[in-house]
Amino acid sequence: MSASDSWLDTLPADFYAQLTHTLNLHGMAALELLSRPATPATDRIYQLSGLDAVTVQRLNGISSHAQLLAALRREPLAVYHLLLLGGLTLETSLAAPVLAYVRQAMSITEEQLGQLLTYCQQLSNAFLGQLEEHVAAPAGVASLGLHRLGVEEAFAGFLAAQLAARPVAELRPLPPQLHIMRLALLLAVSLPQDTDHPFAQAVQALPHLQPATLEPLIARLGHAQPHEPLPLSMPEVVQLYQALQVCGMVFVSDLMSHMGLEDSFPTLSEEERRASEPAPASNREAVGSIVSGFTQWVQQNFPGNPEIAQARQQVLALADEL
Known part of the structure; x- marks a missing residue:
């Protein structure tokens, strides 16, 4: 393990168990976003994140703490962008089919779904902050936090284009x-x-x-x-x-x-x-x-x-x- 990966040792042994619902929910939301027809706005998101459906599906296959750690060592930016773009999508109407599926699959009420969504978003935001402290930013960007602002701006442009196209x-x-x-x-x-x-x-x-x-x-x-x-x-x-x-x-x-x-x-x-x-x-x-x-x-x-x-x-x- 490299020195830059040593922070992974500080993650609790049950961290994957804590993050399971968050990974699943954000992964489905990210796939919903990536299923949109290609436009200049979606192209910009891809240019910044490098995230595609194949990568998301691979990350959605994580099923243990060891696999999560392996993904964080091998492709930490992919995990970061899945959580970031999934979280942004979950705050919009694009996530409606995802949330409907989750509610039906888990047999939960609308109130329980809201509680689950809040929990997952809070955990995701906390982990994004942790990743921003330890993971190197893409080439040409001073920090992962600044990179995040660029991705969020591109996502806002995507939403504006979606609104204009209605x-x-x-x-x-x-x-x-x-x-x-x-x-x-x-x-x-x-x-x-x-x-x-x-x-x-x-x-x-x-x-x-x-x-x-x-x-x-x-x-x-x-x-x-x-x-x-x-x-x-x-x-x-x-x-x-x-x-x-x-x-x-x-x-x-x-x-x-x-x-x-x-x-x-x-x-x-x-x-x-x-x-x-x-x-x-x-x-x-x-x-x-x-x-x-x-x-x-x-x-x-x-x-x-x-x-x-x-x-x-x-x-x-x-x-x-x-």
Whole structure:
């Protein structure tokens, strides 16, 4: 045993028995976190912690004091991050399925579950503090305590991203509406990059209409079906709002022909145009009707919303560049 591991001798012989429920609960919570779809926020957590599902499952297999000591000698940071990320997750709604499973498996009441959770969190926090005293921080970080702040910040960013991605509205688009939504998003990312037209340059500068930002929504709409529920998060509402406004401006101006985009972006088929309510006399009117309808829907459903207000101001500024 190295000198840096000598602190493990001070752990009581029944320490694993004390920590059993904590390891199990935090391990399940960490797995729940790691089961989330990959995003920049989850990637950041992984970059900082190095924790993955395989590692958590291996640590969840600890079943004795000797195995716990071996893990603390071999991969103390993995144990640390399991407890840290598991504890952070247990404080959020992400842990709901874990807690429901534990309550059912242990046949305990809601009150008893709360007591168990409090006990496990207190023991985990105490042991995290002990680990921070004895375990070396990852390379490039002055201390494990400072590293912890970085992980907690990354986790907070993950929660914020989860909150932003929650659906705030649901559409059931008609075929022509879905068609124009797809077209509007594609148009926003297809304006020539090398153009000197001020309108196109202004569109390319909008944060919500950046190609990388729009890719997930473009993919979602590509698989969406007419008349089927289409849940939208607040960022997606803003993206569609601005993209449709841009589309409407382009189609009422000569920008399509000016930039040679007419052949690349066919509008509505005759059948789709007739499906619009009321049936417009031309494709230009059809696009205008759909854009106007979506704008009214946004204004009715999100009155006074600051994100919509900001998006509207940015759109109004675009009109000056046509």
